[in-house]
Amino acid sequence: MERLLTMFEQADPFSTWWPTIAALAVGIVITVRTIMSGQRCPNDNQIKEQIVVVTGGNSGIGFEIAQALAGRGGRIILACRNMKAGERAAAIIKRELGCRTPLTSPDDDSDPADRYFVEARYLDLCSLRSVHHFAGQLMAEFERIDVLVNNAGVVFANTQVPTEDGFERHSQVNFLAPFLLTQLLLPHLKRSEQGRIVMVSAHAHAAAKIDFDDPLNVGTWAVKFHARDAFAHSKLCVLLATRWLARELKGTPVTVNCCTPGLVRGTRHLRNSPLMSAICVKVVTFPWMWLFMKNAYEGAQCAIRLATDPQLKQVTGEYFNDCEIAPSSEPGQDKELAKKLYVQTIKTLESVTKLTVDKEALGLEVETESELRLEAPPAEAETETREA
Numbered sequence: 001m002e003r004l005l006t007m008f009e010q011a012d013p014f015s016t017w018w019p020t021i022a023a024l025a026v027g028i029v030i031t032v033r034t035i036m037s038g039q040r041c042p043n044d045n046q047i048k049e050q051i052v053v054v055t056g057g058n059s060g061i062g063f064e065i066a067q068a069l070a071g072r073g074g075r076i077i078l079a080c081r082n083m084k085a086g087e088r089a090a091a092i093i094k095r096e097l098g099c100r101t102p103l104t105s106p107d108d109d110s111d112p113a114d115r116y117f118v119e120a121r122y123l124d125l126c127s128l129r130s131v132h133h134f135a136g137q138l139m140a141e142f143e144r145i146d147v148l149v150n151n152a153g154v155v156f157a158n159t160q161v162p163t164e165d166g167f168e169r170h171s172q173v174n175f176l177a178p179f180l181l182t183q184l185l186l187p188h189l190k191r192s193e194q195g196r197i198v199m200v201s202a203h204a205h206a207a208a209k210i211d212f213d214d215p216l217n218v219g220t221w222a223v224k225f226h227a228r229d230a231f232a233h234s235k236l237c238v239l240l241a242t243r244w245l246a247r248e249l250k251g252t253p254v255t256v257n258c259c260t261p262g263l264v265r266g267t268r269h270l271r272n273s274p275l276m277s278a279i280c281v282k283v284v285t286f287p288w289m290w291l292f293m294k295n296a297y298e299g300a301q302c303a304i305r306l307a308t309d310p311q312l313k314q315v316t317g318e319y320f321n322d323c324e325i326a327p328s329s330e331p332g333q334d335k336e337l338a339k340k341l342y343v344q345t346i347k348t349l350e351s352v353t354k355l356t357v358d359k360e361a362l363g364l365e366v367e368t369e370s371e372l373r374l375e376a377p378p379a380e381a382e383t384e385t386r387e388a
Contacts, residue, residue: 033291037298038262038322041068041305048073050192051145052307053138053185055079055123055178056152058089060267061200064300065149067093069307070118071100079123079134079152086120093118125152125177126163128353135184144191147307149198150178150238155231159224165352168225171217174234179241180349186254194313195254198306199242201235201319202260204228206329208236215240215341218348239319239328240338241345246317248342255316257306261299262321265289 052069056062057078070076070093080086094116121137124130138145157169167176182197189195209229210217217223217233225233242258249256305323306312319328331337 029291036292037294038301039324041301041308041323043305043309043311044072045308045310046073047146047308050074050147051077051142052147052149053077053079053145054149054151055125055181058082058086058120060296061261061264061299061303062149062151063089063093064297065151065303065307066118067096068300068304069147070094070116071097072308074147075117076119077138078118078120080120081122081124083120083122090118090120125173126169128165128172128177128180128349131177131181132184132353135181138185139188142188145185145188145195146192147196147198148182148185148189149200149303149307150182151200151303152178153200153234156227159227159230167218168230170225170227170230170234171237174231175237175241176345176349178238179345180353182245183349189254190252193253196307197245197254197256198303199238199256199258200261200303201238201242201258202231203262204232205236205239205332208232208329208331210236210331210337212337212340214344215337216344216348218344236329236332237341239332240334240341242319243317243332243335244338244342249316255312255314257312257316257318257320259302259306259320261294261302263293264296264299265293266295
């Protein structure tokens with residue numbers, strides 16, 4: 001032991017290049033990690049008493065968005081399919097924020113966690129009926145909604161098994177259901193002093209394949225997408241719908257923007273990924289994922305800025321990456337394609353969900369704000385349908 005200590009004491013670090021090489025390698029790793037982690041939200045603006053709806057807020061990026069906005073004073077509603085996970089997430093957010101909150105006075109016996117309003121509500125984006133029920137509950141309970149963050153989504157889902165409404169899963173969960181939820185909540189968003197809609201897209205939209213004659217890919221000759229292509233297509237639809245919806249909302253206090261969280265690790269999105277198929281693959285890929293991919297907190301920063309930054313009050317219809325406006329793919333900037341997709345989506349939802357659309361107010365012929373109303377089917381028609 002003494003010989004070993006003597007060896008270290010007499011060692012000359014400048015007699016070899018290895019310490020220099022090790023320091024250089026560590027410096028490169030830290031630099032790459034810092035660059036890949038992206039930009040942080042540049043403001044700490046408070047949103048006291050604003051009502052915020054975050055879909056998929058029980059884990060991953062949605063959890064980080066909800067926690068950040070709750071810490072800024074917002075009243076957070078976690079829209080989750082897994083209610084047990086949602087209630088657990090709400091409790092964790094309140095507990096962690098309560099631990100960071102200083103007591104107002106030494107004699108204050110109240111629980112700091114009770115100062116934060118975070119609750120979970122049931123929402124299954126695989127069911128348009130569930131979307132209607134969720135929206136109806138919110139509109140009955142709250143006078144307005146200030147921020148809607150459409151964060152929930154799926155990737156690498158089974159494309160061979162459609163949803164109960166007959167749509168491909170990526171298309172409905174990532175685009176159609178959030179689009180419907182947005183339309184149903186628009187009247188309450190317009191009651192806000194400055195309503196904000198945040199749509200979450202992805203870098204994958206740049207690789208999407210889309211047909212101008214059937215942009216929603218629901219026609220007779222619809223292409224059977226691979227899961228990867230279906231995900232990319234749904235995220236391009238999110239971007240295009242954001243562009244056109246911003247035109248529809250001109251003259252209202254509501255803005256709508258789209259953002260990409262970047263490449264994010266540590267979320268449940270990768271549970272069906274081929275990279276997660278075997279333990280050996282996970283072990284090999286984990287160091288590279290840690291180096292080149294963001295964690296959930298870093299991926300949430302762009303959406304947090306869109307929901308809170310007062311400098312973006314007049315910014316609408318834009319695509320954000322790393323908290324800044326970024327260029328999208330060429331199809332993502334096509335106004336005619338955006339209009340075509342928007343019209344087809346409205347017609348599709350009208351036929352499937354019993355919605356009636358005010359054609360004159362839709363803004364396709366005359367650019368005014370659009371409005372959708374839930375129409376209950378006649379009792380006789382419902383009886384005939386059951387008998388059939």
